[in-house]
Amino acid sequence: MTKRVLFELFVEEKNVGKAINIMTLAGITGFFLHKYRGLSPDKFKNLSKEELEDIEKVYEIIRDESDKAVVIGTVVKEEKAKKIEELLKEKMNNERWTVMKIPILKVKVHRV
Template identity: 40%
Template sequence: MDNKFLVKAIVKKNDVGKVINIMALNGITGFYVKYCKGLDELKEGNYVKSYNILNDKREDLAIVGTVVSKKTANKIEMDLKEKLKNEEWKFLIVPVLKVKVNRV
């Protein structure tokens, strides 16, 4: 079994389309998008240190995430560097060690 990684691209709201296009070009059809009104909405879960990419903390952010292999994660990162070279963004790669499903 291949190791899987949770990847998150944190970008300004107006760059979401570019990130979705990059994911589609890499064969990813399943992902989520979360919109936030600045860093104030991200304080739960201690995310502020990871997401502190913008000078204006009230600016609209978008988080685009999915689970992929390491090879695909690296391809996405390279494409982000190329396509968003003049923009502020952050890319996180977190290994998925375990998935636990709680049935109610």
């Protein structure tokens, strides 16, 4: 049995089209998108304890300092995940992106 992974690609909002094109080149036909705002570890580690304890200050920092980004997710075989990563390295080598691969233990679809 071939192992499958939840492949999640985090990209800046401006690179969503490029990332989707790369996934299409790899043969991916179905995926989900989730917009979010994120703080890089470099920005986050510079926050003081006082800033983190004040929830209004946290919201202000997220609003002002965070980056707009998108998670593109799909479930693929491990071999396909490697192909996507190779294409990302080739075609988006000058852009920021992050990949997370999470092993899938079971998929059950309930149909009505």
